[in-house]
Amino acid sequence: MHRPTASSADVYVSSSNGKHDASRTLPVIGKPSNGQINPPHHHHRQQHLQLQHKYPSLTPHLATHITIRSHPERGRGVFATRDLSAGTVIDISPVLLFPANEYEQYGQHTQLDSYTFVWRRSKEGSEMALALGLGSLFNHDPIAPNVSYTLDHSSQVIRFTTARPAQKGEELCISYGAGRMWWEASEGESSRAGSQSELDEDELLRLGQGLDEDWEADKGIATMQHINRHGLRNGHPVKPSASSSDHGRRDAALSTTPSLASTAQPRSAVAQGKQPERGRLWRLTEAIDPESAPLELLPAWVIDVEPRRTGAFVSFQQAFKKAVQEAGVCDDPQLIVRHLRTYRKTMLSPPAGNEVSLAGHSRPAEKPRPILQGMICAQQNMPSKEMLLELLVRLGASSFTVNGGEPTPYLVDVPADPAPSRSRLAEWTSYWPTNHQSRGNDCAGLQSSNASVPLIVDxxxxxxxxxxxxxxxxxxxxxxxxxxxxxxxxxxxxxxxxxxxxxxxxxxxxxxxxxxxxxxxxxxxxxxxxxxxxxxxxxxxxxxxxxxxxxxxxxxxxxxxxxxxxxxxxxxxxxxxxxxxxxxxxxxxxxxxxxKTVASIRSEREKERHKLLGHSLADTRTPSPTVAGARSTQEEAELGEEHRASALVAAAGDDGGGGGGNETPARSVSSIPARGAVAxxxxxxxxxxxxxxxxxxxxxxxxxxxxxxxxxxxxxxxxxxxxxxxxxxxxxxxxxxxxxxxxxxxxxxxxxxxxxxxxxxxxxxxxxxxxxxxxxxxxxxxxxxx
Ligand SMILES: C[S@@+](CC[C@H](N)C(=O)[O-])C[C@H]1O[C@@H](n2cnc3c(N)ncnc32)[C@H](O)[C@@H]1O
CATH class of the missing domain: 3.40.140.10 (Cytidine Deaminase, domain 2)
Known part of the structure; x- marks a missing residue:
């Protein structure tokens, strides 16, 4: 399991041994508007300056229960200096915000790239952030991070708390998301994908459910599930949810031109920082690639449910479906969220305050409390909050609300589609527990003519x-x-x-x-x-x-x-x-x-062949279907050839050269009686x-x-x-x-x-x-x- 361990992390080692240069080479993820890939940037070949320096062993500016140490592989990280209980506040980090275009123009070409993430997405564009305080020093644990965090947009801080008890000396890590990280070489991908697929679905779901988010739209507090760099989760573009408008989720498809270069680059080339071929071919298909398909989000109404009253919530869902049908709002409010689980367990952090324990001023932190959220429906199926509230009250929502209180539905972003593969389930589930698509239709290229099955490309x-x-x-x-x-x-x-x-x-x-x-x-x-x-x-x-x-x-x-x-x-x-x-x-x-030229060539060839065989084309134009069943495979093949001859002559037109006739060659061919090989x-x-x-x-x-x-x-x-x-x-x-x-x-x-x-x-x-x-x-x- 790829997990930081306490023992390996206790050593102070300078990371300037050069060994890590390759793994820290940053990917070239250019978003140029001219369709060209950015040239490799100078800093990509340089070692991170920061990582060349051992961190000083004294950290008097920190709370006494944490310290910063250097690790040979991961560089600096945050470590526990004593046993910590779950819910301990590690840091409340202010953030430095800047617009996405500034990041694209400058930030991504600098060493700050590894520290930058998307703070908030909106219709107007993304806001990027750099965490101050300890926020930029947490390393990534892909399997079991012991620190969870919450973005507080209103006070512009990230709150980091222990997600479970941590032992003295243990490194305190967050999760940056699932999948290959930008510093990992491609070979690492397969081994890590392997280790991930060893986890069962429940474990993945638990990871998605337990460690991250709470979401409280009304207070303006949203959770960032995992730090994303420049809108990519695990190197895959995340499609922000459509606005709260009820239509257009599908219309908000990836802008592929001129940003084709950024969205459509084969992932491996991009992730390895390799300059892809300057000229190359791109398959035009609606089929998705499970490994690089963007995660698309849509807003959905959810409500906090009293854990012991889940039965009442299920009954409500049935009554709700009937009610919205009768009201003519939609046929099935659960249809487009069918791939989502009904509930999500999550932790609700206490409101932002001054409870961080600083050295010498420690005071007990308020613990996050668990909540159970129930999925009502996609916002596009119930655009009006007033109507939703009215239905909740009318259908007796107090039978399942927390402590029987007033129903207070709120919006969360949830995956718009099932996870395209099992290996990407954790990524989807970090938004909401989600099912994944069966791998049965895993084809390279188009192999099915069944349009109802989403085709998959690799x-x-x-x-x-x-x-x-x-x-x-x-x-x-x-x-x-x-x-x-x-x-x-x-x-x-x-x-x-x-x-x-x-x-x-x-x-x-x-x-x-x-x-x-x-x-x-x-x-x-x-x-x-x-x-x-x-x-x-x-x-x-x-x-x-x-x-x-x-x-x-x-x-x-x-x-x-x-x-x-x-x-x-x-x-x-x-x-x-x-x-x-x-x-x-x-x-x-x-x-x-x-x-038509092909028709002509084929026709000439067939004529020549038949001339040599001494066959008369006229004899083969309408072979008798009655004898077909009794023929041997070889005879059938022969007949097929003869049939081909008649087809080609018809295709080429009666002038024999393929240049005349009003019918297009293709039409002529398809009008040949369909049987045997022709069919x-x-x-x-x-x-x-x-x-x-x-x-x-x-x-x-x-x-x-x-x-x-x-x-x-x-x-x-x-x-x-x-x-x-x-x-x-x-x-x-x-x-x-x-x-x-x-x-x-x-x-x-x-x-x-x-x-x-x-x-x-x-x-x-x-x-x-x-x-x-x-x-x-x-x-x-x-x-x-x-
Ligand atoms: C946000 S910084 C974390 C602090 C960083 N270690 C430092 O010394 O500045 C992210 C960088 O830390 C390193 N890193 C984080 N988690 C890692 C891990 N699990 N394995 C290897 N390197 C890691 C990578 O170089 C990454 O670009």
Whole structure:
């Protein structure tokens, strides 16, 4: 267990041995507005000056029961000089407040960064604070801190009291929050995550419940559960609750642009202080990453409940639900707080006063008293406090209020969603005891077409996916698109281009040799081609998904079969640019043009193959369904190939070259009679292929991509107002806010989904910002549908 111990802490040691330099390197958590990452700051490479000095052994300015000592690992800390009982006031620290922008501009680049935290969040922005007194000297204990603290906003102090008895010599620690801390190296993460997951849920809940907060809105006293640095809890952004207005919680999604650089950086790179790749790809998806998903808060009404009258409170909840339904306020007031436990046990500190024990002037401190808070409902389900009070009185709240007194509901910030993973439960529970999402849907990437299940991505895996080779591959395809778009521009065309190729990241059963069961029941190991540099990053995600199993199996089987079919055929490479001006046809976009080019290539290949085999295409256009059931697997495969031929001919149009016909290729293909392999999606034009394009495709191109069953799309520039992949209208897609309004690739109800990745940063490795701006200007399609 990673816990400071009394014995190790009793030694006075200077920490200037250099050993700690690496672990104290501060993370580069820049919030630049230009989308660039801040360069590493000078001080990040320096050892903390403060930590190089042993603290003087005499601390006459302190109360007699505490002292300050230096610890080899943690630097200075606060220690007990005698046994202390629970509730002993250790310090009441005044705070120095300053605005968030001052922190962002200056503070975070200095050694004060390790001492700064968010004091208060409001609609106007965060206020930051630096604790004076002993407040900045408490070290962090991630498991069982023996000191809890309360922020008193009205008197601008933090009150530190022992949360349980502490022994003489014991270090007095607080909790800064769960998860990896900024001074911890990434290897530490796994070991600590491991130790945390050994705790059972009850223990985690106890940690969340017992050690921290009380909250008394009416007195203006709020508790800071754990010190947060610059709005990050455990390195994850915390979304402040929406204002007390009843709507818009979801609308207050992360502002991803231009702050994409700060919110969307892969956590590992940022936390390690590493300069992330200047150019990289970001998956556009609504799916959440359990490890970096922001903790979103919402205000909820709670009330103090007499501990022996919890039964009466439950009865009240039922009556309350009925009453609000009848009043037409909402259908189910408990619905959006369903992931929260009904009660929270917490300690209510005595009002701020002058009871701190100073040397020689000690007097007994008033002890915090335990209270039980009951969850009533989210504020958005009961915006009116008057109405709530009226209902509480009418429904006999005095049967459960403390000592049968007047009901006094108040607001607290609670997690808006369940904890995304067990490892982050303590973080959520520090606000209110919360359930966590089952890990059943833990997929890397999009594997489910079931829209009701929140999909999960692993951004860390995404980051690992993009090895330098993979990035180089993507960069080179995008560069070719750019060159073609510039060529189009020089010919007076709209500067948009697209390319189709095989994806770099083949699914695991193609490159990784994962055993799979064939339709005939035999198990084999795929030995088809794998690419240099491929690391099969999705192997575990693709196989750990548990729900809904039948759907996943069916989808995985279809994709596997489709991929296998595609990989056995020669790789397809095609490119096209926009021709709407030249052809005087507003639908001749680069994406539709390149789909048509693929149709043409496939058609030619099939014709050639059939010529060699001596087959007549005409004979295979409408195979008899009656004999299908009796065919062997090999015959089925043959038929599938024949069917593919008919599809491709239809797709390419009757001119044989794919250039004619009014029907779009994609429509032609999908209109082929669905049976056998065709019904499984094997024979669509872009099955298993990747498409690169300079610009986020428009809605109609996205639909064509769905029809074509494209596997993955990469684009360079968003298309504000017109694109089909950024989902800007809902703001739910992290990283897509400045693009088009729709997210067609994740649209529920459609029979195909595809991955979409957006290139961030400059395209060329050595490009300056001016180069990038110039290129963007060159390829500007402002006012045009992409
Ligand atoms: C608020 S200061 C605490 C006082 C600090 N030890 C000092 O001497 O100034 C936070 C810093 O203390 C160190 N620290 C706190 N808790 C620690 C722990 N459990 N392990 C290692 N270092 C810790 C880290 O360097 C961190 O940046």
């Amino acid at each position: 951004r860390m895996k995404d980051e690992q996916l993009w090895t330098p080779e993979a990035l180089q591959w993507a960069r080179s395809h995008l560069r070719k698109c750019v060159d073609l778009a510039l060529e189009a521009k020089s010919k007076g065309q709209v500067p948009i281009a697209a390319r189709v190729t095989l994806p770099f990241h083949l699914p695991p059963w193609r490159g990784g040799g994962v055993p799979r069961t064939t339709s005939s029941g035999t198990t084999h190991t795929s030995n088809s081609s794998s690419r240099a540099g491929e690391d099969s990053p999705r192997s575990d995600g693709a196989t750990t998904c548990e729900e809904p199993q039948a759907l996943r199996n069916a989808a995985a089987a279809a994709i596997a079969a489709a991929d296998a079919a595609a990989v056995t055929s020669a790789p397809i490479e095609a490119a096209a640019h926009d021709t709407r001006i030249e052809e005087r046809n507003p639908l001749k976009h680069a994406v539709t043009n390149v789909i 499984n999606g094997q024979d669509y034009l872009l099955t298993s292929l990747a498409l690169f394009t300079t610009h986020e495709p428009c809605l109609s191109c996205c639909m064509a991509l769905i029809h074509s069953r494209v596997r993955v799309l990469y684009f360079l520039y968003p298309s504000p107002g017109a694109g089909g992949c950024c989902g800007a209208a809902t703001g739910k897609l992290l990283g897509g806010r400045d693009g088009g309004p729709y997210a067609v690739h994740e649209q529920s109800g459609l029979n195909h989904r595809f991955e979409v990745w957006r290139w961030l940063g400059p395209l060329d490795e050595d490009a300056t910002e001016q180069d990038s701006a110039k290129l963007k200007q060159e390829l500007s399609i402002d006012g045009l549908e992409p």
